[in-house]
Amino acid sequence: xxxxxxxxxxxxxxxxxxxxxxxxxxxxxxxxxxxxxxxxxxxxxxxxxxxxxxxxxxxxxxxxxxxxxxxxxxxxxxxxxxxxxxxxxxxxxxxxxxxxxxxxxxxxxxxxxxxxxxxxxxxxxxxxxxxxxxxxxxxxxxxxxxxxxxxxxxxxxxxxxxxxxxxxxxxxxxxxxxxxxxxxxxxxxxxxxxxxxxxxxxxxxxxxxxxxxxxxxxxxxxxxxxxxxxxxxxxxxxxxxxxxxxxxxxxxxxxxxxxxxxxxxxxxxxxxxxxxxxxxxxxxxxxxxxxxxxxxxxxxxxxxxxxxxxxxxxxxxxxxxxxxxxxxxxxxxxxxxxxxxxxxxxxxxxxxxxxxxxxxxxxxxxxxxxxxxxxxxxxxxxxxxxxxxxxxxxxxxxxxxxxxxxxxxxxxxxxxxxxxxxxxxxxxxxxxxxxxxxxxxxxxxxxxxxxxxxxxxxxxxxxxxxxxxxxxxxxxxxxxxxxxxxxxxxxxxxxxxxxxxxxxxxxxxxxxxxxxxxxxxxxxxxxxxxxxxxxxxxxxxxxxxxxxxxxxxxxxxxxxxxxxxxxxxxxxxxxxxxxxxxxxxxxxxxxxxxxxxxxxxxxxxxxxxxxxxxxxxxxxxxxxxxxxxxxxxxxxxxxxxxxxxxxxxxxxxxxxxxxxxxxxxxxxxxxxxxxxxxxxxxxxxxxxxxxxxxxxxxxxxxxxxxxxxxxxxxxxxxxxxxxxxxxxxxxxxxxxxxxxxxxxxxxxxxxxxxxxxxxxxxxxxxxxxxxxxxxxxxxxxxxx
Numbered sequence: 001x002x003x004x005x006x007x008x009x010x011x012x013x014x015x016x017x018x019x020x021x022x023x024x025x026x027x028x029x030x031x032x033x034x035x036x037x038x039x040x041x042x043x044x045x046x047x048x049x050x051x052x053x054x055x056x057x058x059x060x061x062x063x064x065x066x067x068x069x070x071x072x073x074x075x076x077x078x079x080x081x082x083x084x085x086x087x088x089x090x091x092x093x094x095x096x097x098x099x100x101x102x103x104x105x106x107x108x109x110x111x112x113x114x115x116x117x118x119x120x121x122x123x124x125x126x127x128x129x130x131x132x133x134x135x136x137x138x139x140x141x142x143x144x145x146x147x148x149x150x151x152x153x154x155x156x157x158x159x160x161x162x163x164x165x166x167x168x169x170x171x172x173x174x175x176x177x178x179x180x181x182x183x184x185x186x187x188x189x190x191x192x193x194x195x196x197x198x199x200x201x202x203x204x205x206x207x208x209x210x211x212x213x214x215x216x217x218x219x220x221x222x223x224x225x226x227x228x229x230x231x232x233x234x235x236x237x238x239x240x241x242x243x244x245x246x247x248x249x250x251x252x253x254x255x256x257x258x259x260x261x262x263x264x265x266x267x268x269x270x271x272x273x274x275x276x277x278x279x280x281x282x283x284x285x286x287x288x289x290x291x292x293x294x295x296x297x298x299x300x301x302x303x304x305x306x307x308x309x310x311x312x313x314x315x316x317x318x319x320x321x322x323x324x325x326x327x328x329x330x331x332x333x334x335x336x337x338x339x340x341x342x343x344x345x346x347x348x349x350x351x352x353x354x355x356x357x358x359x360x361x362x363x364x365x366x367x368x369x370x371x372x373x374x375x376x377x378x379x380x381x382x383x384x385x386x387x388x389x390x391x392x393x394x395x396x397x398x399x400x401x402x403x404x405x406x407x408x409x410x411x412x413x414x415x416x417x418x419x420x421x422x423x424x425x426x427x428x429x430x431x432x433x434x435x436x437x438x439x440x441x442x443x444x445x446x447x448x449x450x451x452x453x454x455x456x457x458x459x460x461x462x463x464x465x466x467x468x469x470x471x472x473x474x475x476x477x478x479x480x481x482x483x484x485x486x487x488x489x490x491x492x493x494x495x496x497x498x499x500x501x502x503x504x505x506x507x508x509x510x511x512x513x514x515x516x517x518x519x520x521x522x523x524x525x526x527x528x529x530x531x532x533x534x535x536x537x538x539x540x541x542x543x544x545x546x547x548x549x550x551x552x553x554x555x556x557x558x559x560x561x562x563x564x565x566x567x568x569x570x571x572x573x574x575x576x577x578x579x580x581x582x583x584x585x586x587x588x589x590x591x592x593x594x595x596x597x598x599x600x601x602x603x604x605x606x607x608x609x610x611x612x613x614x615x616x617x618x619x620x621x622x623x624x625x626x627x628x629x630x631x632x633x634x635x636x637x638x639x640x641x642x643x644x645x646x647x648x649x650x651x652x653x654x655x656x657x658x659x660x661x662x663x664x665x666x667x668x669x670x671x672x673x674x675x676x677x678x679x680x681x682x683x684x685x686x687x688x689x690x691x692x693x694x695x696x697x698x699x700x701x702x703x704x705x706x707x708x709x710x711x712x713x714x715x716x717x718x719x720x721x722x723x724x725x726x727x728x729x730x731x732x733x734x735x736x737x738x739x740x741x742x743x744x745x746x747x748x749x750x751x752x753x754x755x756x757x758x759x760x761x762x763x764x765x766x767x768x769x770x771x772x773x774x775x776x777x778x779x780x781x782x783x784x
Contacts, residue, residue, distance in 0.1 A: 014498050015534075017514065017526040022495035026070040034496060035060075037070055044074030045373045055373075058366035061359070062343030064400075064496045066336030066487070068118055069374055081335070081378040083487075084120040084168070084321035085385060087111050088330035089148075091127045091255060101127060101330070104148050108155055110382055111169075115159045117381040120168035122328065124234070124318035125149060129255030130178035130275060141258055144179045146186050149226055156228035168322035171229045172300065175239045175283065176266075178251040178275035184233065184286050186226050187296045230322055232298035232604070233287055238267060240301075240598050242280035249280035288591045292609060298324065299594055300604040308603070310462045310572060311392060311481050313454040324604055325487040325503075325576035326396055331388040334573075335374050335395045338489050339363050340497050341425065342401040342531060348408035349539050349546075355409060355421075357428050364397065364432040365439070371395040372440060372479055393447040396485030396573055397433050399425065400493045403501035404532035407548050413506045414550045414559040419566040422504070426570035433483040434465060438472045446477025455481075461572040485573040500531040504567060504577050506552045506560075507532070552580040557593055565600045574603045581609040667696050683713070 014022065026037055042055035059065070065073075069081045087110055090101030097103065102110060111121045129135075131144035149171055156167040173183045192202040208215055242249045250264060252272035263271045291297060305317050305327045315329040326334035344356040375393055380386035402422060403413045411418050452474050456462050462473070486504045493500045494514075501507050510533040514526045529537075533549060540546075552560075560579040568575060581590060590607070597605040667686035674681055681702025687693040698713040 014495075015528055017516070017528055018494045018498050021491060025067065025491060026495055028075055040074040041065060041070060045370060045377050047373075051369075051373075054366050055370050058363055058370055061363045061366075062340045063363050063367040063370070064338055064340055064489075064492050065370065065374075066338075066396075067492055069335075069337065070492070070496075072118060072378070073374075078379050079118040080114075080381055081374050082119055082333045082380075082385075082389075083336050084122065084323070084326065084334045085114055085381075086122040086124075086319045086321065086328035086330060086332050087114065089123050089125055089127065091129050097127070099127075104128065104151075108152060110384075111152065112155055112159050114381040114385075115156060115167045117379065119333075119381060120170075120322040122170035122172065122319045122321045123152070124172045124174075125183075126172070126174040126177050126234070126318065127254075130253055131182070132258055132275075133253065133255040134258050142255070144182065145173065145177075146179060146182050149186065149229065153226050153228045167228060169229045170320055170322040170324070171226065171231045172234050172319040173231075174234045174302070174318075175236060176250065176252050178253055180233070180251065180283060181286060183231065184283075184290055184297055187229070187231055188290055188294060230298065230324075231296050232300050232320070232324065234300045234302040234318065235598075236267075237301075237303045239280055239283075240595075243284045244595075246279070246281055248277050249283065250274045251276045251278060284591075288587070288594065291607060292587055292590050295606075295608055298604060298606040299597075300324075300327075301598055301602065304598075304601060305574070305603050307459055308461050308572075310455055310460050311449065312460065313451065313457075314449050315392075320574065320604070323488050323576045324606065325398070325485045325574050326394075327574050327603065328394075329388070331382070331384040332392075332394060333385055333389050334485060334487075335371050335378075335389075336398065336485065336487050337367055337371050337396075338398045338400045338487065338492070338503075339367065339429075340401045340493075340500060341399050341405040342408060342497065342500055345405050345408040348532075349410070349536055353409045355405065355425075357424075360425070361428055361432040364429060365436040367397055368395065368433050368436040368480070368483065369440060371397065372437075372444075391448045392481040393479060394482045394573075395480050396487065397429065397483055398486035398489070398503060399429060400489040400503050401497055401500040401531070402504055403506045404530065407507070407532040407546075408535070410548055412548055412550050413563070414555045416562070419562045422563050423566040423570065426567045430484060430570045430572075431466060431469060434462075434469050434478070435472065437479045437483055438469070438476050440479035441477040444479055447479060447481050449481070450477050452477070464569070482572045484571045486567070486571060486575040486577070488576045494528075498531045498534070499528045504563065504575055506555060506563075507549060508552050510549055510551065553582070555580065557581055557585070557589075561593070561596060561600070564597075564602065564605075568600075568602055577606070579605060579607045581607050583610045585609060668693060681709075 038059040042052050046052035066083050068083045072079045072081045088101040089107040090097035092103035094103040094105050125145040128145035129142045133142040262274050317327045344360050346354045488503050490502045493502045670685045672683045684699040686697040688696050698716045700710050700713045
């Protein structure tokens with residue numbers, strides 16, 4: 001491994017796929033290195049040479065701006081440097097509703113423009129009236145929000161996002177919306193048995209999905225009506241308490257229903273119509289079952305999100321960006337960037353390994369300045385987005401390479417030491433970012449909506465900052481309302497970190513297969529090594545082993561939650577984290593994961609449980625190798641000295657042996673006695689006459705027959721019924737069993753030998769190409 005003068009690890013040459021992604025997604029024409037991209041980005045954002053030097057230094061020191069910044073800064077195309085937005089959708093077809101939200105078609109137009117410029121979009125569809133609500137203007141009934149979500153889904157599929165990026169959307173609905181059950185089922189994995197396929201055909205279809213990635217993706221897309229959406233349910237504390245207490249729960253909305261129903265005053269003080277009253281546990285179970293079998297919907301604990309919000313005095317958050325790491329108000333944006341934590345490890349994989357927290361703090365200070373400048377220099381798809389950003393100046397600083405850094409330090413990710421290290425990194429990130437933002441406010445001013453007392457009032461995230469930082473905020477203000485967000489950094493982790501671990505996630509696999517969408521829409525699988533594992537082998541040798549590497553599926557669910565719970569208190573926005581759940585994880589325990597997350601005070605949770613239908617972008621190369629080996633090995637017990645046959649898929653023997661068109665004849669039998677070292681036995685071949693004798697059935701009789709020979713006889717019986725009645729004499733190529741070539745034979749019977757039709761030589765019993773015994777005719781015809 002290469003090191004610089006301070007023994008900090010520095011990048012090796014990128015793996016080929018990582019380099020391909022760098023050029024494809026982030027390089028401008030003519031650029032061929034990370035350094036060239038860094039200099040372009042710094043030059044585009046900086047106001048002067050000194051600031052440019054700081055921005056170059058930040059990137060050279062390990063900071064990686066978000067993907068949109070690297071792909072848009074200093075480019076000729078007019079695209080945004082902001083990764084994602086939240087867009088409002090009002091309960092009207094066009095224009096604006098009474099709350100100032102754009103109508104559905106206006107919101108569709110705004111989202112199309114946002115995606116066209118390169119931004120992903122999240123929405124809260126809860127304001128749209130439910131199915132059956134009154135539409136006064138047309139004297140009709142509403143079709144509900146899910147029907148309009150399909151329109152947004154088609155738009156996302158149609159509009160090409162700038163800079164070789166697919167469109168991304170998050171759809172959110174409150175758990176008390178009358179159409180919540182329809183929303184929960186919007187991406188439900190299809191049950192092919194219920195659709196009319198019998199079990200055999202359904203299993204066959206799923207087998208095709210497993211074996212053919214391209215077909216699997218196409219099939220999933222065809223059946224997923226919202227294939228261009230992630231979906232999440234905004235769950236309230238009222239609902240969760242009703243689940244715990246097994247209580248009733250009201251589904252309510254502002255819109256008047258066609259049929260009269262009562263009203264109730266909700267927790268926000270507004271009166272709403274009660275469309276239905278349900279058992280809360282029934283809604284909860286539906287959410288859990290769908291995400292257990294299909295990984296969606298996710299769950300947002302929306303009350304916790306708003307209670308913790310630094311700006312709860314001037315905004316209400318209802319949705320997140322598509323990956324869930326940014327909880328945002330209408331027209332809010334996420335301006336992202338992440339330090340690569342592997343760059344701050346000294347003397348990796350040695351007893352002297354250490355982490356440079358001071359170096360991280362210095363890079364974070366420059367990164368905050370850099371992300372703040374993005375808000376001034378980016379192109380905004382909509383003026384409302386520009387206004388929202390200018391008033392609050394949100395940024396989202398995270399990190400990646402956490403799991404790899406732990407491995408390089410000799411810390412297992414699934415240990416308490418790992419959780420403590422993650423918490424300390426996040427604490428340093430928080431304190432450094434907030435102090436850097438205060439320092440920016442000294443010269444540039446606080447964000448316009450800043451109110452010190454309300455910003456720091458009890459319960460907000462900022463109220464839990466160290467007293468020193470809170471005192472500085474009261475004195476100088478703060479430049480950015482929010483500063484922290486741990487995103488899923490999959491692509492920049494590859495392109496700038498040589499496949500370092502993503503965001504807060506553990507190492508997925510030491511060797512992995514990446515399912516990559518190509519320019520023509522097809523998908524290809526590429527194999528990569530984890531960054532830290534690759535460095536470990538370069539340092540210690542190809543055959544070196546270490547138990548410090550722990551992968552996502554080796555961890556327990558409690559291990560995942562421990563790390564998430566340790567980091568969450570230090571992040572003011574949110575964390576994109578997937579809790580990996582084994583395929584055989586009991587459903588009751590699975591539900592408890594979400595209940596534990598709520599009780600821990602988390603803002604949301606997403607799980608992934610392996611499933612044939614939902615597929616995967618990442619596949620462990622080790623698992624893939626094992627599956628390939630299983631697929632190609634013989635059906636033999638390799639641990640058994642007798643190599644017993646293992647029957648993996650046994651068809652009903654009546655289905656196998658049934659022959660409805662069996663000739664109604666009296667067969668002419670020929671019996672052979674076979675002398676064998678394990679004991680003599682008899683082979684009976686029944687024929688029917690059709691000009692010549694043709695073999696019809698084969699039986700083996702005898703107490704000491706070799707193992708499996710009776711099964712072979714049955715197979716020969718099936719084969720012989722499939723052989724055409726060839727003319728005689730017939731010249732066929734057969735193996736030379738005796739001293740002279742056998743070229744043509746007269747008499748009865750043809751059998752299938754391998755892939756050839758052969759006539760049996762007199763005097764030998766042939767199984768495959770092996771003579772297992774000499775035959776002596778006893779009775780009947782001797783022509784076989």
